Amino acid sequence: MGRYPTGPKSCLTIPTCHVIVKDMGDPAPITIFAFWGILVSTITVFQLFKFLQTKKRPIQPFVILHRKSEVSDQSDGAEKSFESNKPKVEPISGKQVNVENLVDMEAEKELQVTGYTWSIFGECCYLLCCLTSLQWMCLFILILFDTYNKCEVGSIDNLCFFGDNVIFGTYELNGKVFFVVWWLAAIWFTTWVLFKGQVHNWFRMPCALSCATVAHIWARDQEEILTTNVYPLMIYFRRMKNIFLPPESCGHSEIANIVRTKSGQCLFWFQGQRFVIQDNTLVHATWKVGDLFSDYYQEVKGLSIEEADHRLEYLGLNEIPFKPEPLLFTIYDELFSFFHVYQLVMYLLQFWNSYLFVASLSTCIVLLSASITIYTRRRSQFTIAKITEYVTETEVLRSGTWKKIDSRSLVPGDLIRVCSDWLLPCDMLIIQGSCICDESALTGEAMPVQKYNAPNTTSFYRPEGHGAHHTLFSGTTVLQAGTMAQADVLAIVSATGMxxxxxxxxxxxxxxxKMLFKYDEELPIVVVLLIMYGLVCFAISLQFQVSKI
Known part of the structure; x- marks a missing residue:
């Protein structure tokens, strides 16, 4: 049998021990209070300045409805389908939107894009917020050091429970400080997680997209509800959710950096798609050679160098724009979640409440689990990046001359000479010759597929339909190009990149x-019912305590 620890004597009872903080009027607490005051006052002044500037020069975000269009971009590419329409206003989901800003993408999917630029004042406010997050952790370390300073550890039944309170002097003052800091930190980190990815934007100034440095993009989530045998309570809950929740809750937000090319073009990437900012319009950078098979036969002379450079400048390189996340961002995104914030505040409470070793073990388990998740996530990202990073040499006709170029410089409309044993860098339509391809990388089908030249007719060309017999798909392999009678196989590039x-x-x-299962839809109802049950139990508990008093 071991003995229970008596613990060290309080610092107040030892003449040689000097308590650092005897009350909240000492210099150390005043310094903390001053920092909080500077933080609140600085943020308030900036938000007031931002409100006045926005009211003085209001900035309307781009509200974009993705709808399928049958407009053919022949001579001027994708720009023509937007600039040929005269601006008029149509209501979309209760908002006003210019038709010239509509982007041709998936049907009935909304985007909202707002431009922001940085300011020195705003960046200082954001830096203060980051320092405040670090300050909470430093305060907790200080409080726990005061709680366990010189505590006794003997054996498994002689653990460390309390220290001499060298900083705050007494257990009571230490507890009061911990209570205040714990609640403020819980509210602070919960708010940060709730608006993760948007906090930095609070300290940026809204502006026109043409002069913005970042774009705040809200996208409506595409959801598929897989719930069967829906209960009446679930139907009622759906109605209440549609009534009380704002439309923004049905989507997610992202921040995209606005890039400016050497030629002065402004653009940003969102979910792999390239968006070009032209004056006060927003254009989805796509290029369609044509809708008919005959449109592709008009490109048999190839592109000129100038025309190819123009399309390359507009569309970007023929590559999939995916890069692994920085390690710090992956760590931040993994740890700053509701579950981990909940674990943080609960384990801090256990650390302070004399569960030092239990809380330490639980924290190690959580950190190990998070490390495994981060490692798995980064390994997956590097695997995908390895798939996307493919560059090959391509023989293309430019200005009437065959030349070999980097496959990243290909653009729609280029005339290419197809060769055997070639992993295709883009989608293309065969206009001369035939090929035997291995499409197992896309379809999983192990049998080789024969491809032959498209007919020069006015039939509509759809790569996913009948046109698949004439289309060479990116990521597949050409096993054999041409025959003994006709060795040259020519194809027109139909699509590049994403x-x-x-x-x-x-x-x-x-x-x-996003797919919603029965569990996902019923979980919020269970949480609401548990909260109501907890409030009732809390009220009954208070009633019993008051009656005993």
Whole structure:
């Protein structure tokens, strides 16, 4: 049998021990209070300044409805379908939107894009917020040091429970400080997690997209409800959710950096798609060679160098724009979640409440689990990046001359000479010759597929339909190009980058459609019922305590 610890004597009872903080009027607490005052006053002044500037020069965000269009971009590319329409206003979900700002993407999917720029004052406010988050952890370390300073550890039944309170002098003052700091930190970190990804934008100034440095993008989530045998309570809950929750709750937000090219073009990437800012319009950078098979035969002379450079500048390189996240961002995104914040505040309470070793073990388990998740996530990202990072040499006709170029410089409309044993860098339509391809990388089908030249007719060309017999898809391999009678196989590039079949496949992996199962829909109802049950039990407990008094 071991002995229970008596613990060290309080610092107040030892003449040689000097308590650092005897009351809240000492210099150390006053310094903390002054920091909090500077934080609140600085943020208030900035938000007031931002409100006045926004009221003086209001900035309307772009409200964009994605709808399928049958407009053919022949001579001027994707720009023509937007600039040929005269601006008029149509209501969309209760908002006003210019038709010239409509982006041709998936049907009935909304985006809202707002431009922001930085300011020195705003960046200082954001830096103060980051320092405040660090300050809470430093305060907790200080409080726990005061709680366990010189505590006794003998054996498994002689653990460390309390210290000499060298900082605050007494257990009571230490507890009061911990109570205040614990509640403020819980509210602070919960708010940070609730608006994760948007906090920095609170300290940026809204502006026109043409002069913005970042774009705040809200996208409506594409959800598929898989719940069967819906209960009446669930139907009522859905109605209440549609009434009381704002429309923004049905989507997610992202911050995209606005890039300016050497030619002065402004653009940003969102979910692999390239958006170009032109004056006061927003254009989804796509290029369609044509809708008919005959449109592709008009490109048999190839592109000129100037025309190819123009399309390359507008569309960007023929690559899938995916890069692994920085390690610090992955750690931040994993740890700053509601579950981990809940664990943080609960374990801090256990640390302070003499459960030092139990809380330490639980914290180690959580950190180990988070480390495994971060490692798995980064390994998956590097695997996807390895798939996307493919560059090959391509023989293309430019200004009437065949030349070999980097496959990243290909654009829609380029005339390419197809060769055997070639992993295709883009989607293309065969206009001369035939090929035997291995499409197992896309379809999983192990049998080789024969491809032959498209007919020069006015029939509509759809790569996913009948046109698949004439289309070479990105990511597949050409096993044999041509025959003994006709060795040269020529094809016209139809899509590059994320617009290719390989890009669409990776897009479905990186940005999947959200699926709601029965558990996902019923979980909020269970949480609400548990909260109501907890409030009732709390009220009954208070009633019993008051009656005993």
């Amino acid at each position: 617009a290719t079949s390989k890009g669409e496949l990776l897009s479905s992996i990186l940005y999947p459609q």
